[in-house]
Amino acid sequence: MKDYCLRATAANGHIRAFAATTRHLADEAAKIHGTTPVASAALGRLLTATAIMGLMAGNDDDLITVVIKGDGPIGGALATSDGLGRVRGYVHNPKGDIAARPDGKLNVGGAIGAGHITVIKDLGLKEPYVGTLALVSGEVAEDVAGYFAFSEQMPSIVSLGVLVERDHSIKQAGGFLLQLMPGFDEALIDVLEAKMANFPAITVLLEQGKTPEDVLDMLLSDFGYEIAERSPLEFYCNCDRGRVTGALVAMGAQELGQIIKEDGKAEVSCHFCNKRYVFERDELTEILENSM
Numbered sequence: 001m002k003d004y005c006l007r008a009t010a011a012n013g014h015i016r017a018f019a020a021t022t023r024h025l026a027d028e029a030a031k032i033h034g035t036t037p038v039a040s041a042a043l044g045r046l047l048t049a050t051a052i053m054g055l056m057a058g059n060d061d062d063l064i065t066v067v068i069k070g071d072g073p074i075g076g077a078l079a080t081s082d083g084l085g086r087v088r089g090y091v092h093n094p095k096g097d098i099a100a101r102p103d104g105k106l107n108v109g110g111a112i113g114a115g116h117i118t119v120i121k122d123l124g125l126k127e128p129y130v131g132t133l134a135l136v137s138g139e140v141a142e143d144v145a146g147y148f149a150f151s152e153q154m155p156s157i158v159s160l161g162v163l164v165e166r167d168h169s170i171k172q173a174g175g176f177l178l179q180l181m182p183g184f185d186e187a188l189i190d191v192l193e194a195k196m197a198n199f200p201a202i203t204v205l206l207e208q209g210k211t212p213e214d215v216l217d218m219l220l221s222d223f224g225y226e227i228a229e230r231s232p233l234e235f236y237c238n239c240d241r242g243r244v245t246g247a248l249v250a251m252g253a254q255e256l257g258q259i260i261k262e263d264g265k266a267e268v269s270c271h272f273c274n275k276r277y278v279f280e281r282d283e284l285t286e287i288l289e290n291s292m
């Protein structure tokens with residue numbers, strides 16, 4: 001099953017819903033960054049939420065960035081997504097680790113620790129929108145739900161999950177998000193909360209072979225729903241030599257001159273995809289001359 005996300009509306013437009021399967025992109029991210037299983041789970045959850053939020057923004061070139069910073073062993077993670085389901089991200093300390101929880105589950109909340117979630121929405125306006133909130137639990141789903149409830153006044157149910165194999169590959173990953181739209185009937189909250197109380201984890205459903213279509217049907221069949229859109233999702237990094245050159249220029253002439261003098265070349269790795277860009281002396285000298 002390729003990675004994709006469905007968008008649906010229900011209850012006469014008072015509920016909007018997304019359900020996604022993200023195993024491939026979570027696996028690619030884990031392989032690129034060589035993450036520990038708990039870091040893979042944190043990153044996979046954040047990539048899934050960010051991909052959904054990118055689709056939610058509405059326009060192809062909208063850019064959503066979600067930053068989680070915590071005092072736990074992985075220190076947090078960052079993911080960014082456009083409106084086309086192209087998402088990328090990294091963990092601050094990919095080798096960070098922590099013992100599993102007593103129930104045997106990966107302790108994502110402990111790995112992230114206490115801190116903040118920041119959402120940056122670049123919707124092509126003059127200034128990006130930035131909202132920051134204290135983390136609820138560091139488990140990512142609750143933190144994203146908290147962000148929507150408090151920063152955007154949108155009551156939301158968020159479920160995210162990543163199942164990591166013994167060989168550290170990603171066996172299942174995905175998530176769903178339900179949001180109550182303005183003008184909703186208060187009674188909907190109780191009905192949804194009752195439904196969620198016994199709702200299986202997303203990874204359990206995916207392990208059973210359920211698709212995002214099945215998950216939406218389980219969630220929304222009582223409310224009369226319609227699937228509006230199906231979007232492919234992928235791990236995609238748009239770094240290239242030109243952007244890295246821009247980053248070198250931004251370092252300033254003095255520092256660039258020092259690199260040329262001392263090292264004779266520069267090696268820059270992309271945070272998101274770990275691609276390495278090597279600049280030899282001649283090229284660096286040219287960049288330096290052009291920047292002055």
Ligand SMILES: [Zn+2]
Pocket residue numbers: 237238239270271272273274275
């Ligand atoms: Zn890259």
